[in-house]
Structure formats: C-alpha cells, structure tokens
Amino acid sequence: MKKFMAAVSAVVVAAGMLAGCSKAAGNTDAAGNTDAAYLKDINLEDYVTLGDYKGINVEVASPEVSDEEIDQYMQYISSSMKATVEVTDRAVQEGDTVNIDYSGKRVDTGEVFDGGTAEGYDLTIGSHTFIDGFEDGLIGAAIGETRDLNLTFPENYSSTELAGADVIFTVKVNSIKVKPDLDDAYAASLGIENVTTIDELKTYLKDRLMEDKQTQYKNEVNSKVIDAVTANCKFNQPPQAALDRFKGLYTEQADLVASYYSANYGTSYTTDQVLSMMMAQEGFSGEQTEYLDNKSVELAEQFIMLGAIAKLEGIEVTEDELNEKLESDMANANATAEEGKTIASVDEYKKTVDVENIKENLLTNKVIEFLAENANVTEPAADAATEDDKAAETENTEAADSADTEAADSADTENTEESESADSAE
Numbered sequence: 017m018k019k020f021m022a023a024v025s026a027v028v029v030a031a032g033m034l035a036g037c038s039k040a041a042g043n044t045d046a047a048g049n050t051d052a053a054y055l056k057d058i059n060l061e062d063y064v065t066l067g068d069y070k071g072i073n074v075e076v077a078s079p080e081v082s083d084e085e086i087d088q089y090m091q092y093i094s095s096s097m098k099a100t101v102e103v104t105d106r107a108v109q110e111g112d113t114v115n116i117d118y119s120g121k122r123v124d125t126g127e128v129f130d131g132g133t134a135e136g137y138d139l140t141i142g143s144h145t146f147i148d149g150f151e152d153g154l155i156g157a158a159i160g161e162t163r164d165l166n167l168t169f170p171e172n173y174s175s176t177e178l179a180g181a182d183v184i185f186t187v188k189v190n191s192i193k194v195k196p197d198l199d200d201a202y203a204a205s206l207g208i209e210n211v212t213t214i215d216e217l218k219t220y221l222k223d224r225l226m227e228d229k230q231t232q233y234k235n236e237v238n239s240k241v242i243d244a245v246t247a248n249c250k251f252n253q254p255p256q257a258a259l260d261r262f263k264g265l266y267t268e269q270a271d272l273v274a275s276y277y278s279a280n281y282g283t284s285y286t287t288d289q290v291l292s293m294m295m296a297q298e299g300f301s302g303e304q305t306e307y308l309d310n311k312s313v314e315l316a317e318q319f320i321m322l323g324a325i326a327k328l329e330g331i332e333v334t335e336d337e338l339n340e341k342l343e344s345d346m347a348n349a350n351a352t353a354e355e356g357k358t359i360a361s362v363d364e365y366k367k368t369v370d371v372e373n374i375k376e377n378l379l380t381n382k383v384i385e386f387l388a389e390n391a392n393v394t395e396p397a398a399d400a401a402t403e404d405d406k407a408a409e410t411e412n413t414e415a416a417d418s419a420d421t422e423a424a425d426s427a428d429t430e431n432t433e434e435s436e437s438a439d440s441a442e
Contacts, residue, residue, distance in 0.1 A: 053257035054372050055323035055379070063255075063320050066328070067248025072391045074240040079229035081222050089221050090198065097202075099140070099193040108157045108192055113140045115190040116154070123166075123182040132183070136190070147173075150185060162188040234388075241387045245325075246318055254316035262319070263312035265373075270294070322380040331386060333378045341378060342366065 052058045099113035108114055116139055120132030141151045153165040165185040173179040196202050203217040211220050267287060274285040288304065295307050326332070339362060346365040350358040359365045 051257050052255040053261045055319060055376055056372065058255060058258065058320065058323070060320055060324040060327060063252045064317070064324050065250040066321065066324055067245070067250075069245045069248065069325055069387060070390045072241050072244045072387065073394070074237060074244060074391055075394050075396045076233060076236050076240060077396055079226060079233040081225045081229060085225060086218050086222055089225070090218070094195070094198050097195045097198070099138075099195050101194050101196050103192040103194055104159065106192075107159075108141060108154050108189060110142045110155060111140070111194070113138055113193045114154060114157075115139075115193070116187050117190065118185050118187040120183050120185045123184060129178060129183070132185070138193075150187075153185075154187060154189065157187075157189045159189055159192060162186060237388050237391070237393055238384050241391045242318060242384065245387060246321060249317075249321050251317045251320070254313065254320060258316045258320075259309075259312040262315040263308050266308065266311050266315065267291075319376070319380060322383040323376075325387070326379055326383045329383075329386060331379065331382050333375050333382065337378060338371075338375050341374060342369075342371070345369070345374070 103112070116137050117135045118133065118137070119128055121128045139145060139151065139154075141154060143151070145151070147167060147169060149167045150165060153163060153167075157163055163186075165187060167183055167185060169175075169178045169181050169183065171180045196205075198214065200213045203214050204212040206217070208217070208220055211217050270290040271287040274287050274290045278284045291304055291307065295301075295304065300307050300310075342362050342365060346359055346362060349365070353359075359368070
C-alpha cells in the first residue's frame with residue numbers, strides 16, 4: 017500500500033510533470049478568451065501577474081544513503097530469496113522448505129477428503145500455510161520418511177464439512193531445501209556487472225539508492241520552487257476550456273495509476289478510489305467534483321504562470337526536441353503494442369496523441385529546470401534537519417517492513433498456486 021500511495025502522490029508532484037498523451041479536443045481562441053485550452057492560445061498576461069521567480073530561497077536536505085538503509089535492503093533480499101540449496105545430511109528443521117507428498121483422510125470414516133491430497137508440494141516449515149500441527153509434525157523427519165499426523169481442523173474452518181473434524185495426514189518427505197547464504201557466491205550469481213562479492217553488491221545497492229534519492233531531491237526542489245513562485249503571483253480565473261482540459265488530464269493520470277496497480281498487484285482499484293485516497297491524504301473533506309475543480313484551477317494557474325515565465329525568458333521547445341520526445345514515446349508504445357498494432361512513423365504517431373500537450377509539457381519542464389537552476393537551495397536549519405532525519409528514518413523502517421511483508425505474501429501466494437489441493441490442509 018505504501019508503494020501504491022507513493023504512485024498516487026506522484027500524480028500531483030508538480031504541474032510541469034503532468035503528462036497526458038491522449039488525443040484531446042477543445043476550442044481555441046488566440047485572444048485568450050474562455051475557449052482557450054492551450055498556452056499558445058491564451059493571452060497569458062490577462063491571467064497572471066508574475067512576482068519574483070529568480071533567486072527563490074528553498075530548503076531541501078541533500079540526498080544521503082545510510083548504512084542502515086543498505087542493511088535494510090540486504091534484509092529484504094534475504095527475506096525474498098527462495099530455498100534452492102538441497103540438504104541431504106540432516107532431518108527437517110524450522111525454516112526449511114520441504115517437498116512432500118501427502119494424503120488426508122477423516123478419522124470417523126477413513127475416507128480421503130476432497131482437496132486433501134498432493135504430490136511434490138513445497139512447504140516452508142514455519143510459514144503457517146497449513147493447519148496447526150501439520151508443519152510442526154514434520155520437524156525431525158528424515159528424507160524419505162513417512163509420518164502420520166493426527167490433527168483436528170479448526171471449528172471455524174472455511175469448509176463446514178471439515179470444520180472440527182479429526183483427520184490423519186500421511187506425509188512423505190521427499191527432499192529438504194534451504195535458502196542460500198547471502199555471501200560472495202550468491203552476489204556473483206546475480207549476474208550484475210562488476211558485482212562478485214557482498215561488498216560489491218552493497219556498493220551497487222548504495223549507488224542505486226542514491227540515484228533514487230537524487231531523483232527525490234530534484235523533485236522536492238522543483239516542487240518547493242514552484243510553490244514559492246506561485247505564491248508570489250496574482251491570478252485571474254483561468255479560461256474554462258483550460259480548466260476542463262486539466263481536470264481531464266488529472267483524472268486520466270489517476271485512471272492510469274489505478275489501471276497499473278490493478279494489473280500488477282492483483283488488487284482492483286478504480287479511478288474514484290484513487291481520487292478518494294488522494295483526497296484523504298490531503299485532508300480534503302468535500303465532494304470529489306469540488307476536489308477536481310480545485311485541482312484544475314491549481315494546475316491551470318501553474319501552467320499559465322510557467323508559460324508566462326517562458327515568454328519573458330525566451331524559453332522555447334524546438335521541433336527537434338519535440339520530434340525526439342515523440343520518437344521516444346512512439347518507441348515505448350511500440351514496445352508494448354500487440355502484434356500488428358505498432359506505429360510505423362512519427363507522423364502516424366502524432367495522429368494518436370495530443371501533440372500540443374506534449375510540447376507544452378516539454379516547455380513547462382524546461383521552465384521548472386530554469387527556476388531550479390536560479391534558486392538558492394540551502395540545507396534545512398539544524399532543528400528542522402533533525403526532524404527530517406527522524407521522519408526519513410521512520411519512512412525507511414516502514415519501507416523495509418513493507419518489503420518484508422510483501423516478500424512473505426509473495427511466498428505464500430506461490431505455495432498456494434503450486435497446488436490447489438493444499439487448500440484443505442491450510
């Protein structure tokens with residue numbers, strides 16, 4: 017869920033980062049009246065009076081990666097590792113992954129019950145995948161040994177036919193596997209270039225985490241600069257067509273987040289749910305329509321402001337820059353397109369997307385970079401830095417806990433999918 021909320025939050029990190037690629041329609045008016053949807057059609061000076069935008073002072077802590085963060089990531093790797101090393105010289109222990117054949121039958125009738133039989137099933141001892149007593153009953157069993165486990169299903173078991181029933185599971189242990197050691201050999205087995213030892217793996221992870229931190233740092237600087245510049249401006253109500261456009265783009269981004277997480281994380285999310293989570297996160301208690309109206313004004317004002325700054329500073333997007341972006345987007349689209357549905361040329365691709373919106377985003381991103389480059393970015397004051405460090409420490413701990421939980425959930429899912437017959441033993 018933390019990853020999900022991070023993705024949702026990214027929808028509104030900064031106005032200049034908003035990228036809608038769908039084909040949009042709308043009336044335009046070069047005079048800048050209420051039918052104007054794009055910056056090129058708006059008389060920007062009618063809607064914004066710029067304040068100071070150069071030399072803006074913002075405080076953002078420099079990115080750092082601590083040893084504790086590396087240790088947390090190593091713990092996550094360890095928890096995610098699958099049992100692949102076969103053990104042949106001892107009996108089953110807690111934490112082992114055992115491959116078993118089992119068959120369950122009722123004590124009262126001697127009949128094998130549905131779903132109580134499987135062959136070649138991998139079970140991690142201590143995972144609590146099966147009913148109480150099943151996993152503990154295999155501790156101490158030797159490879160090749162068969163044991164009868166006299167157990168009782170819980171009274172509240174999901175299957176009413178088995179709830180409270182006394183059963184006997186006959187279980188044979190076929191093999192024992194454990195997780196590999198998190199050592200140099202494992203690091204080398206990952207196939208990462210120039211990583212053959214644990215120390216090199218830690219260095220690699222530190223570099224990757226620093227890349228993420230630097231991206232976060234840049235985004236935070238951009239966000240704070242935009243907020244400060246916006247606060248220095250005075251705005252008139254933006255054109256209605258622009259408001260409609262940004263409301264649609266904002267909703268589209270929420271829809272993309274919902275679709276992505278529904279497809280990749282097995283939980284169905286709707287656009288309304290994503291927007292509701294954003295409203296809750298921001299402490300907005302009104303109706304969703306009011307929330308979207310507010311967001312459309314916020315985004316339209318920021319884009320108009322950035323467009324006005326671009327005009328004053330002579331910042332433009334060249335045709336080469338636009339075509340380079342379109343070619344990159346087209347390549348990405350073709351990489352995931354169904355067979356026979358790829359796009360052959362940029363000219364054809366232009367017919368499927370809102371080119372003016374893409375150009376506008378390139379422009380506003382350029383302006384944001386200009387503002388950040390001309391800002392005075394300093395470290396937070398000592399007291400504020402201490403609070404930020406505490407917050408970061410909490411966030412990192414929660415992230416590690418979340419990663420461990422996700423890894424455990426993934427392991428349970430794999431076990432469940434390997435044999436539906438395990439359901440009656442759980």
